[in-house]
Amino acid sequence: MTIPSRSTQILDRAVDTMAVIGFTGLVIIAFMTVVDVCLRYLGISRIPGLNDLEEVAFAIVIASCFPAGLKKGNAVTVRVLGKLLGHKAHSYLDVIGALFMLLFFGLVAWQFVSFTIDYASAGRTTSTLEWPVAPVWAIVSLIMIACVGVQVWVLRGTLDAAKAGAPVEHQADSL
Numbered sequence: 791m792t793i794p795s796r797s798t799q800i801l802d803r804a805v806d807t808m809a810v811i812g813f814t815g816l817v818i819i820a821f822m823t824v825v826d827v828c829l830r831y832l833g834i835s836r837i838p839g840l841n842d843l844e845e846v847a848f849a850i851v852i853a854s855c856f857p858a859g860l861k862k863g864n865a866v867t868v869r870v871l872g873k874l875l876g877h878k879a880h881s882y883l884d885v886i887g888a889l890f891m892l893l894f895f896g897l898v899a900w901q902f903v904s905f906t907i908d909y910a911s912a913g914r915t916t917s918t919l920e921w922p923v924a925p926v927w928a929i930v931s932l933i934m935i936a937c938v939g940v941q942v943w944v945l946r947g948t949l950d951a952a953k954a955g956a957p958v959e960h961q962a963d964s965l
Contacts, residue, residue, distance in 0.1 A: 801943060805858040808933070812854030819847055842916035846926040853933040857940045860891070881952040888945040895941050899934035906931045 823844070826837045910924035 801861060801940070805861045805940060808854045808936075809858035812851045815847055815851040815854070819844055819851065839919045842919045842921055845916050846921065846923055849926060849930045850933070853930045856895075856933065856937050860895070860937055860940045860944055863944070878952075878955045881948070881955060884948045885945070885952045888941065888948040892938065892941040892945050895934065895937045899931065899938050902927065902931040902934045 822837060822840060826840050830836050906924055906927040909927055914923050915921055916923060
């Protein structure tokens with residue numbers, strides 16, 4: 791087992807913090823939804839604007855978990871072929887997988903930026919409170935751009951492992 795570099799530790803802390811913030815947001819949304827349902831059950835009016843809050847918050851909550859998943863190597867992979875072909879071939883198949891994941895998140899980030907620009911130019915707002923949604927989608931776009939950066943980091947690690955002739959060690963720990 792290798793000792794992680796200072797930059798790896800910083801990246802780990804950043805993506806873990808982002809995931810914890812996202813998870814905390816999810817818990818808060820779930821709690822507010824339960825409170826809203828209980829209020830309606832008791833005949834009290836619902837929490838005003840909760841639907842609008844959920845509309846914008848879910849996007850950030852979901853997106854904030856992607857960088858940690860990428861960094862920890864939690865992507866869906868099929869390693870049967872790599873195991874059959876040996877360590878060297880396995881390591882290069884990991885490189886191909888990391889490259890395709892980078893291309894995928896690059897396209898996703900590009901589409902989110904385009905989506906954000908469209909929403910900003912159209913002046914799109916939430917349905918009830920009429921909050922502008924472009925700032926939220928800008929945050930989501932930045933998170934997706936961060937995913938591209940994280941995946942570049944992952945690709946570099948898989949390339950280093952392939953040059954060494956060994957498959958990538960995926961992190962088993964999680965939040």
